[in-house]
Amino acid sequence: MRRIVLLAAALSVAAMPLRADEAVTAPVQGRDAFSRPLPALDPVHRAAFHAGRSLFQQVWTVGPSEVRPDLDGLGPLFNRQSCVACHAKNGRGEPPEGESDSMRSTLVRLSVPGGGAGAAPRPHPVYGDQFNPDGIPGVPGEGRATLVWSERIDRLADGTPVALRRPDLRLGNLGYGPLGPEVMTSVRMAPPLVGLGLLEAVPEADLLALADPDDRDGDGVRGRVNLVWDAARGAFAIGRFGLKANQPSLRQQNAGAFDGDLGLTSPLFPQHGCTAVQTACRAAAGEDAGEAGPELSDEQLDLVTLYTRALAVPARRNTDDPLVRVGEELFAAIGCAACHAPALRTGPSPALPELAGRTIHPYTDLLLHDMGEGLADGLPDFQATGGQWRTPPLWGLGLTAAVTDRPTYLHDGRAHSLLEAILWHSGEAEPAREAVRRMPSLNREALLAFLDSL
Ligand code: HEC
Ligand code: HEC
Numbered sequence: 017m018r019r020i021v022l023l024a025a026a027l028s029v030a031a032m033p034l035r036a037d038e039a040v041t042a043p044v045q046g047r048d049a050f051s052r053p054l055p056a057l058d059p060v061h062r063a064a065f066h067a068g069r070s071l072f073q074q075v076w077t078v079g080p081s082e083v084r085p086d087l088d089g090l091g092p093l094f095n096r097q098s099c100v101a102c103h104a105k106n107g108r109g110e111p112p113e114g115e116s117d118s119m120r121s122t123l124v125r126l127s128v129p130g131g132g133a134g135a136a137p138r139p140h141p142v143y144g145d146q147f148n149p150d151g152i153p154g155v156p157g158e159g160r161a162t163l164v165w166s167e168r169i170d171r172l173a174d175g176t177p178v179a180l181r182r183p184d185l186r187l188g189n190l191g192y193g194p195l196g197p198e199v200m201t202s203v204r205m206a207p208p209l210v211g212l213g214l215l216e217a218v219p220e221a222d223l224l225a226l227a228d229p230d231d232r233d234g235d236g237v238r239g240r241v242n243l244v245w246d247a248a249r250g251a252f253a254i255g256r257f258g259l260k261a262n263q264p265s266l267r268q269q270n271a272g273a274f275d276g277d278l279g280l281t282s283p284l285f286p287q288h289g290c291t292a293v294q295t296a297c298r299a300a301a302g303e304d305a306g307e308a309g310p311e312l313s314d315e316q317l318d319l320v321t322l323y324t325r326a327l328a329v330p331a332r333r334n335t336d337d338p339l340v341r342v343g344e345e346l347f348a349a350i351g352c353a354a355c356h357a358p359a360l361r362t363g364p365s366p367a368l369p370e371l372a373g374r375t376i377h378p379y380t381d382l383l384l385h386d387m388g389e390g391l392a393d394g395l396p397d398f399q400a401t402g403g404q405w406r407t408p409p410l411w412g413l414g415l416t417a418a419v420t421d422r423p424t425y426l427h428d429g430r431a432h433s434l435l436e437a438i439l440w441h442s443g444e445a446e447p448a449r450e451a452v453r454r455m456p457s458l459n460r461e462a463l464l465a466f467l468d469s470l
Contacts, residue, residue, distance in 0.1 A: 037374050040214060042328035049330045049415040050106040050210045056370040057326055068323025071316055072099045076278055078152045089311030091152035092290060092300040094279040095123055099320070102206040102277070106327055107419035109206035111429035112162045115186065119161045122429065123147065123277065124185065125202040126195075127395050136245060137397055140199055142192050142293045146276045147201075155296045156191035163203065163428075170439050173454040178439055182390070183428055192293060200402075202393040204259050205429040208419075210412045211378060212257065213325030216266055217362035217371045218382070220254050226357065226381045237354040237444050239383035242406070244398045247271075247284055256382050259408075259427045260400040267321045274312055274320075282312040325368050329376075329411045334469045343466025346459055350451035355407040355444070357381040379410035379470065388442025391426065403443060414468035434467050435460070 039056035042049075053065045075097045079088025096102055102109050102121040109121025124147040131138035139145040143158055151157040163183040170178045185201055229240040242255035246264040255261035263269040271284035281288060290297035334340050347353055356379040365371040384404040394402035405427060413434070416423040424432055431437035441449040452460060 041331040043331045052328045054328045068319035091279040092155040092297040093148035106209040122205045159190040200395040202395040203428040211329040217365040219363035260397040261406040281310040339465045343462035351448040380407040386443040413470045
């Protein structure tokens with residue numbers, strides 16, 4: 017591994033900080049840094065953004081409600097009563113801090129073997145594809161999910177200790193009997209939601225061009241697209257959303273969240289997810305079916321989808337700071353940028369024309385990468401293996417602490433700091449991680465200052 021030394025010369029090299037496109041970024045900091053609409057939104061879309069936001073913040077009721085029948089339909093089984101309960105301020109969630117704490121903004125996906133390579137995960141025969149702790153009155157919840165942490169000490173090359181904790185999932189008070197030995201689980205913390213419409217507008221061809229499944233360029237970094245079922249089109253499509261790129265579009269991602277997290281049916285997913293054994297759930301769902309149409313209307317799903325498409329990316333800060341500029345160079349030089357792609361371009365965007373034809377700086381390739389045993393969840397999801405995750409976007413990263421009370425990183429929130437998150441990188445990212453472990457501390461400081469400027 018090449019040793020990158022901080023040289024005075026590096027400061028004079030023209031490391032032009034990437035100029036963010038002002039039409040899609042908001043010069044905002046603080047608690048609302050992830051809550052602004054794209055400045056470019058036209059007035060009609062701006063009004064729809066606000067209507068979508070109120071549905072995103074809505075605390076849904078069980079119903080039936082005579083006053084607001086459009087805002088009921090929670091359950092029969094659910095995780096939380098609103099989207100914002102997990103995505104507070106559109107930021108990331110927080111994992112439970114220990115056994116006495118419960119999962120408030122983290123969820124557990126479930127599966128059993130036999131789904132077949134490239135197929136959707138096979139749901140657990142009794143508990144379905146997601147653990148739903150709560151039920152409406154008369155319907156037993158599925159139980160209590162929490163995490164217990166164990167810690168090990170990792171060391172940087174200069175001997176500095178860094179404590180790395182990993183979670184052990186505990187599922188208790190099981191409402192429908194034992195889960196059985198075959199169950200596979202995946203703990204996922206709610207990710208931040210800025211800039212997603214821009215990621216949706218990146219042409220499929222560009223993602224395929226970034227992919228390198230056979231490592232033709234020999235840099236050890238592969239990257240493959242996930243191919244997932246697109247329910248609206250009735251065909252496979254490239255996945256972009258969800259932590260394993262398991263959803264093809266924001267509309268489907270959101271309909272899936274209404275269904276899986278809140279228990280609301282929609283035109284895209286008109287059936288409740290009760291399994292055959294969950295009789296009280298089925299009975300309650302049957303009563304719902306007597307009502308006209310799905311619980312969420314097409315229009316409501318469209319409004320929430322516009323909201324998630326149109327959240328602006330916060331503008332970068334401190335881009336002229338020499339430390340940040342050196343950090344940016346190191347980020348590219350040691351191979352972080354091989355996955356966290358610094359620049360992409362959006363194509364046409366019929367759904368929201370304001371997003372079309374823009375250069376963006378998301379620091380993701382939206383591709384799946386093998387991140388090694390330590391981060392693996394062992395639960396395959398379409399083309400994604402149990403060890404692969406989608407590169408998460410890093411834009412807005414430096415404002416995490418402003419938006420979220422107890423900021424944590426990675427898919428299950430195991431990392432308390434960006435350095436811890438980097439030290440968990442393994443598999444395809446091992447050389448990049450080793451470079452960070454070995455670099456002089458001033459270089460590490462520069463790299464972290466760069467991440468903090470995003
Ligand atoms: C119980 C917590 C929880 C609730 C409630 C919740 N989410 Fe999420 N959200 C998550 C998690 C966890 C993920 C990652 C899912 C995955 O990997 O499959 C996610 C992913 C997303 C994404 C994709 C983000 C990305 O970077 O790919 C969007 C958009 C989203 N949620 C919107 C919503 C909407 C809209 C609602 C309300 C209908 C909602 N969420 C309710 C936890 C939650
Ligand atoms: C081989 C691809 C790859 C390389 C190389 C790589 N990363 Fe990552 N990075 C990922 C993936 C995938 C995740 C998500 C892993 C998870 O959640 O378990 C991630 C997560 C992160 C996170 C946490 C983000 C969050 O929102 O929680 C940070 C910070 C990060 N990477 C920074 C870096 C830096 C700095 C480097 C270079 C030293 C780097 N990465 C190199 C793929 C990569």
